[in-house]
Amino acid sequence: MRPAVRQKLKRRFAETLDLPPSVVLDQAVIHIFGDSEVKIVNHKGLVQYSTACVKTRAVQGLIEVGGSELEIAFFSAQEIKIRGRIRQVMLK
Amino acid sequence: MTQLLWLWWQGYLTVRLRGAGIERLLNRASQVGVALFRVERLTSDVVLVRMAARDFRLLRPLLREAVNGPRISVSVLDRHGLPFVLRRFRRRSFLGVGLGLAVLAVFYLANFVWFVQVFGNQALAVEAIKTAVEDAGLRMGIPRSSLDPARIERKLLESLPDLVWVQVKNRGVRVEVHVVERDEAESGEQRAGHIYAKQDGLVTELLVLQGTAQIREGDTVRKDDLLISGMYYDHQGRRQYGAARGIVKARVWYEAVGEASLVRWEPLRTGRRRSRYLLTVGPLTVPIGRSLPRENHLVTSRTWQLYLGTAMAPVSWTRLDYEEVEWETVPVPAAEAEQNAYELAWESLLAQGVDRERVLVEKRAVESLADGNGIRVTVRVEVLEDIGRFSGQ
Numbered sequence: 456m457r458p459a460v461r462q463k464l465k466r467r468f469a470e471t472l473d474l475p476p477s478v479v480l481d482q483a484v485i486h487i488f489g490d491s492e493v494k495i496v497n498h499k500g501l502v503q504y505s506t507a508c509v510k511t512r513a514v515q516g517l518i519e520v521g522g523s524e525l526e527i528a529f530f531s532a533q534e535i536k537i538r539g540r541i542r543q544v545m546l547k
Numbered sequence: 548m549t550q551l552l553w554l555w556w557q558g559y560l561t562v563r564l565r566g567a568g569i570e571r572l573l574n575r576a577s578q579v580g581v582a583l584f585r586v587e588r589l590t591s592d593v594v595l596v597r598m599a600a601r602d603f604r605l606l607r608p609l610l611r612e613a614v615n616g617p618r619i620s621v622s623v624l625d626r627h628g629l630p631f632v633l634r635r636f637r638r639r640s641f642l643g644v645g646l647g648l649a650v651l652a653v654f655y656l657a658n659f660v661w662f663v664q665v666f667g668n669q670a671l672a673v674e675a676i677k678t679a680v681e682d683a684g685l686r687m688g689i690p691r692s693s694l695d696p697a698r699i700e701r702k703l704l705e706s707l708p709d710l711v712w713v714q715v716k717n718r719g720v721r722v723e724v725h726v727v728e729r730d731e732a733e734s735g736e737q738r739a740g741h742i743y744a745k746q747d748g749l750v751t752e753l754l755v756l757q758g759t760a761q762i763r764e765g766d767t768v769r770k771d772d773l774l775i776s777g778m779y780y781d782h783q784g785r786r787q788y789g790a791a792r793g794i795v796k797a798r799v800w801y802e803a804v805g806e807a808s809l810v811r812w813e814p815l816r817t818g819r820r821r822s823r824y825l826l827t828v829g830p831l832t833v834p835i836g837r838s839l840p841r842e843n844h845l846v847t848s849r850t851w852q853l854y855l856g857t858a859m860a861p862v863s864w865t866r867l868d869y870e871e872v873e874w875e876t877v878p879v880p881a882a883e884a885e886q887n888a889y890e891l892a893w894e895s896l897l898a899q900g901v902d903r904e905r906v907l908v909e910k911r912a913v914e915s916l917a918d919g920n921g922i923r924v925t926v927r928v929e930v931l932e933d934i935g936r937f938s939g940q
Contacts (some may be wrong), residue, residue, distance in 0.1 A: 502576040506588050515837035529550070530576040 483513035485544060491519050493537045493544060494530070501527075501535065509537050519546040554584060558600040558628035566619035575609045600630065626843045660689050662721040669728055671709055679706045680724055691717065708738075738939035741791050742775040744768045745936040748797030758791030768797065774935055795935040801901050802927045805879040805891030807884040810922050814845060814872035825865040881922065885913055888924035896928060905930045 462480065469479040477484045477497065486494040495511055495518055502510040502517065509520045525527065525539035551747035573583065584597040593596075598606075602625070610621060663685060665676045680686075683702035685694065693788070696715035703713045703724075712727040742758070750766045758775040762768055775791040802857065821844075823836035846867055852864040879887075889911065908929040916923055 484756065501570045504570055504573075504586070504588055504594070505591075527590075530573060530577055530583040530586055532580070 481514050483511075483515060483518060485518065487541070487544060490522075490541045491538060495520075495535045495537075495540055497533060498535050501530070506539070509535075511535055515546055519543075519545040519547060521545070551584070553598070554599060555628045558626070558919070559584070559597050560600050560603055560623050561625040561627070562596050562598060562603070562606075563622050563624050564594045564596060564619055565592055565622075567592060569619060572609060572619055572895055574783075575612070576606060577604050580864070581605050581611065595624070600626070600628070632695035652786065657720055658691055660685065660694065660720060660722050663687065663724065664721060665724045665726065667726045671707065671726070671728060675704075676707065676726065678723065679703055680842070682706060685715070685722060685724075689727060691720075695702060738787050739777050740937055740939035741773055741777050742793060742795065742935040742937050743838065744770055744772045744774055744795070744797075744934050746770050746799055746934055748799040748932075748934050750774075750795060750797045751931065752794065752796035754794045756792040756794075758793060768934070790939070791937065793935065794933055797934045798907065799932055799934060800927060800928065801896055801899055801932050802925065803892040803895035804923060804925050805814035805888040805893070805895065806916065806921055807879070807891065809879050809884050809928045810876045811879050811921060812874045813877050815875050816845075817871045817873060819871040821869045821871075823867040823869065825867065827861075827863045827865065829861045839869045839871075843872055843874070845872055846870075880938055884922045885924060888913075888922050889926065892924050892926040896926060901928060901930055902932075906930060907931055 465480050466476065468474075469476045476482060481497065483498050484496045486496070488494070495513070496502040498514070498518070499512040499514065502512055503526075506525050507521065507523060509525055509527065510521075511518045520537050520541060520543070521533075522542040523540045525537055525541075527535060528538045569592075573586070573594075576583065576598075581598055581602040585595075586597075587595045588596060595843055600864060606621060616748045636646075663677060663680060665673045665680075668676055680699065680703065683699045683706070685699050694715075694717055696717065699715045700713040703726075704710055709729050714725040716723040716725065747769050748767070750762055750764050750768060750939045753760055753762065753764050755775055757779060758777050759779050761773045761776055768774065774795045775793045777791040778786065778788055781787050801907050814869040821837075821839055823834065823838065826833045826835065846869055847865045850863050853860040853864075893903075906928045911929040912927075914923050914925075915921070
């Protein structure tokens with residue numbers, strides 16, 4: 456079964472049973488704390504890290520956190536916590 | 548915060564990663580279970596990461612994996628946390644033991660009272676209160692557990708009647724004693740007693756506010772004579788005993804003597820000068836040169852202090868200049884000598900408590916000293932003052 460079809464089926468399943476899509480679809484959850492911290496849970500890896508931009512891979516696509524003086528406060532296989540002056544969070 | 552504390556407890560490293568494609572290494576590290584903290588990008592090819600010390604060994608195989616890709620060098624910049632602190636202490640066991648003993652000593656010594664401070668006193672001297680506090684059982688060095696503030700407060704109020712309120716506050720190794728003194732008027736009203744003469748005098752004015760007068764205007768009284776008794780009869784004719792209050796003004800005499808010489812010794816410089824040097828290093832002073840008697844030399848000194856930047860070094864250099872003198876006598880004019888003696892006499896009067904403004908009559912007697920080299924001035928003053936002194940029972 457093609458991945459796109461599988462994703463579609465999973466989404467339908469989650470909607471039907473009223474389950475959190477992040478769990479069923481393995482999607483990343485993004486928490487934004489003011490303009491100083493972003494926490495991404497269930498990411499699929501770090502793509503790029505600089506003090507102005509942190510890009511992480513996720514099932515939904517690429518999550519790009521832009522700002523200045525960015526620092527990765529915590530990094531593990533499931534979670535990444537970014538601190539600094541957050542200006543934008545984009546999903547590409 | 549908890550995570551960082553846990554990390555400190557386990558011990559962690561600050562690791563520098565240098566090279567291209569560090570993100571790939573970070574991803575691999577996270578996949579094998581290495582948690583990274585405070586990842587900082589310093590330059591385009593340098594990243595600092597913090598990781599638990601025990602995870603560092605997991606990083607090496609990953610570097611070998613990346614041999615085919617871009618090369619990344621790893622170096623440990625610093626080690627933090629409890630295991631490393633302990634390891635440092637293991638090497639300096641005596642330092643550790645000393646620190647442990649110091650901590651224990653601090654904890655042990657914190658169980659005692661080391662300072663007693665008095666607040667709120669005005670008329671009563673701190674020493675008097677501290678003595679009473681010590682008598683009440685609160686002294687430096689007693690265990691804090693034996694401190695009983697209520698008992699000390701009670702004893703203080705008993706031993707110092709001039710206090711109306713006492714509070715003993717335990718502030719760790721310091722104990723604060725807060726006091727409030729009795730007002731002057733309040734104490735006079737509350738305590739029964741008599742008014743006595745504080746010195747000899749001729750009573751010129753008598754005003755009794757409470758009590759019974761024991762003298763009349765025009766009487767001559769001696770020191771400690773009873774002036775106003777605290778005994779009186781109220782308007783119902785009952786005998787009462789309370790605080791005597793009143794004003795007893797009297798003419799009081801004071802006498803003082805001042806002497807001054809009719810000659811003065813003045814130094815005459817002979818022109819001979821000698822110098823002597825002192826080198827001081829810390830508590831040690833090394834004299835260089837001969838010492839000369841001070842009886843026939845005037846000495847002036849000048850000191851140079853060594854400074855290292857802004858800090859004062861404990862090294863100084865002193866030059867002592869000795870000027871030889873011969874002492875000769877110079878006659879002092881009689882008027883000047885008399886004035887000097889008169890001022891000395893007045894200094895003595897002021898020390899006796901005479902108020903210059905209240906002097907009614909002043910008499911001065913001048914006489915020559917037996918050897919003829921001096922002058923003596925006797926000053927007698929008559930002052931109008933309240934001679935009453937209340938003495939409570």
